[in-house]
Amino acid sequence: xxxxxxxxxxxxxxxxxxxxxxxxxxxxxxxxxxxxxxxxxxxxxxxxxxxxxxxxxxxxxxxxxxxxxxxxxxxxxxxxxxxxxxxxxxxxxxxxxxxxxxxxxxxxxxxxxxxxxxxxxxxxxxxxxxxxxxxxxxxxxxxxxxxxxxxxxxxxxxxxxxxxxxxxxxxxxxxxxxxxxxxxxxxxxxxxxxxxxxxxxxxxxxxxxxxxxxxxxxxxxxxxxxxxxxxxxxxxxxxxxxxxxxxxxxxxxxxxxxxxxxxxxxxxxxxxxxxxxxxxxxxxxxxxxxxxxxxxxxxxxxxxxxxxxxxxxxxxxxxxxxxxxxxxxxxxxxxxxxxxxxxxxxxxxxxxxxxxxxxxxxxxxxxxxxxxxxxxxxxxxxxxxxxxxxxxxxxxxxxxxxxxxxxxxxxxxxxxxxxxxxxxxxxxxxxxxxxxxxxxxxxxxxxxxxxxx
Numbered sequence: 473x474x475x476x477x478x479x480x481x482x483x484x485x486x487x488x489x490x491x492x493x494x495x496x497x498x499x500x501x502x503x504x505x506x507x508x509x510x511x512x513x514x515x516x517x518x519x520x521x522x523x524x525x526x527x528x529x530x531x532x533x534x535x536x537x538x539x540x541x542x543x544x545x546x547x548x549x550x551x552x553x554x555x556x557x558x559x560x561x562x563x564x565x566x567x568x569x570x571x572x573x574x575x576x577x578x579x580x581x582x583x584x585x586x587x588x589x590x591x592x593x594x595x596x597x598x599x600x601x602x603x604x605x606x607x608x609x610x611x612x613x614x615x616x617x618x619x620x621x622x623x624x625x626x627x628x629x630x631x632x633x634x635x636x637x638x639x640x641x642x643x644x645x646x647x648x649x650x651x652x653x654x655x656x657x658x659x660x661x662x663x664x665x666x667x668x669x670x671x672x673x674x675x676x677x678x679x680x681x682x683x684x685x686x687x688x689x690x691x692x693x694x695x696x697x698x699x700x701x702x703x704x705x706x707x708x709x710x711x712x713x714x715x716x717x718x719x720x721x722x723x724x725x726x727x728x729x730x731x732x733x734x735x736x737x738x739x740x741x742x743x744x745x746x747x748x749x750x751x752x753x754x755x756x757x758x759x760x761x762x763x764x765x766x767x768x769x770x771x772x773x774x775x776x777x778x779x780x781x782x783x784x785x786x787x788x789x790x791x792x793x794x795x796x797x798x799x800x801x802x803x804x805x806x807x808x809x810x811x812x813x814x815x816x817x818x819x820x821x822x823x824x825x826x827x828x829x830x831x832x833x834x835x836x837x838x839x840x841x842x843x844x845x846x847x848x849x850x851x852x853x854x855x856x857x858x859x860x861x862x863x864x865x866x867x868x869x870x871x872x873x874x875x876x877x878x879x880x881x882x883x884x885x886x887x888x889x890x891x892x893x894x895x896x897x898x899x900x901x902x903x904x905x906x907x908x909x910x911x912x913x914x915x916x917x918x919x920x921x922x923x924x925x
Contacts, residue, residue, distance in 0.1 A: 567617070605620045787808070822896070870889055
């Protein structure tokens with residue numbers, strides 16, 4: 473169970489944001505803490521050096537006017553000196569002497585050092601103890617003062633000041649991370665509500681999701697989900713309509729088959745029985761063509777692009793399609809050719825459907841013409857028949873599934889042009905239908921993409 477929880481956290485946007493911001497906060501805190509620590513330590517040492525200088529000036533001032541009472545003054549100073557237990561008041565040791573280096577007075581624990589050193593700060597080690605020492609000389613050069621402070625005590629005081637400076641930063645980091653976590657959780661709450669809304673929906677609820685509370689950064693995701701809902705809704709509508717239409721179209725030939733079967737079974741007249749059997753054969757062929765086209769549409773509908781896109785020679789495609797037809801002598805082949813990008817199998821299916829429709833509506837003594845037009849940016853494949861044409865009011869509906877332009881006059885089922893329209897859509901082309909001035913219908917696959925386009 474633990475690995476699954478860990479995996480969810482790794483892929484969680486909330487935990488990724490928290491980890492990233494937490495890492496930035498901790499890095500910033502470490503840098504700030506280190507800088508504050510070193511700066512506070514340096515300032516503490518500067519303050520203690522200032523205390524040494526101030527003490528040296530006071531001793532010089534006292535010595536100048538009280539040289540004979542130095543022993544008594546040292547005894548009094550001893551009563552007010554700091555203690556090692558109080559790190560903020562570390563004891564100061566001192567030596568007072570004359571300009572020639574002779575010692576006049578000194579504190580009991582002062583290190584035994586020459587008083588003739590350079591009048592400045594220095595660090596010395598005496599008897600395994602480190603000292604910070606300051607030498608000062610009076611303006612007339614008559615007196616010298618040496619003030620010393622144990623470096624160990626100074627370091628303790630500097631460390632305490634630095635720690636007290638950094639401590640608030642240490643305490644505030646957990647609070648800051650908690651506020652960051654709560655802020656991230658609140659910011660991502662609209663996404664969680666969106667997920668809850670999607671999860672709570674029934675399978676048939678494909679209404680668009682509301683975008684009023686979704687952050688701007690999540691709008692592309694929301695728009696993509698809504699587009700998906702619309703596509704799924706259209707697909708389901710198409711499937712429901714397709715199923716209903718298919719059931720309706722299959723009901724007629726199946727009913728006719730049943731009637732003809734009953735006629736053949738009940739009839740004792742051989743010619744009547746023979747006619748009924750012929751009608752059964754015709755009905756089976758029609759039902760078989762309908763099922764074949766239904767299956768073809770079912771395979772084309774889920775596609776968003778052709779399965780294979782390769783250069784296709786339209787002239788060669790036409791020759792192959794016509795060569796397989798028994799009525800090939802009635803077809804006028806194109807005088808030119810063109811090479812386009814597309815799926816050869818789908819284009820072959822589209823072409824066969826166009827030729828089949830044209831032959832069905834053209835009188836046996838008339839021809840069907842196939843024309844290929846090639847341009848720089850697009851090509852077209854056109855099939856012209858010499859049939860009766862289609863009323864202008866019906867042209868816009870040709871290509872709809874199960875719609876027949878001349879119902880009752882042919883054996884078509886209204887799926888041929890629907891298949892061609894779907895193949896054109898997959899090739900980013902379009903199906904154009906128009907009545908010819910000299911009679912007949914012209915059906916074109918336009919905007920096919922040439923290989924150089």
